[in-house]
Each structure stands twice: as C-alpha cells, then as structure tokens.
Amino acid sequence: MSIIYVLIPIAILFVIIGLAVFFWAVRSKQFEDLDKEGFSILFDDNKPQSRSASSDDEQQPPKQ
Secondary structure (H helix, E strand, O other): OOOHHHHHHHHHHHHHHHHHHHHHHHHOOOOOOOOHHHHHOOOOOOOOOOOHHHHHHHHOOOOO
C-alpha cells in the first residue's frame, strides 16, 4: 500500500510534463499546417541536383 504514495506523485509529474510539452508544441506552432508534410511526398522537388559533387568524387584518388 505504501507504493501508492510513490506512484501517485510520479503519475502527476508525468501528466505535468506531458501538458508542458503539449503547450510548448502549440506555442511553437507545431500544429499549424498538418497537411504540408503529407502533400510534400506527392510532389517532386524542382531543384536539379548538381553534378559537380559527383564529378569531384571521381577525380580524387582512392585513399589507402
């Protein structure tokens, strides 16, 4: 029965921490645009990848 005196304050602490994290997320606008990330996987990026990075790798001698 004495374990209840330990578990209840720990449970209350977890609830307080959870509420603090939730309100921090709301204040920092984490929930503003929930659809953006879902739609972002449907569309390609229009940025062409640079070929200079891959050509630089080919010109360097292998490390031994």
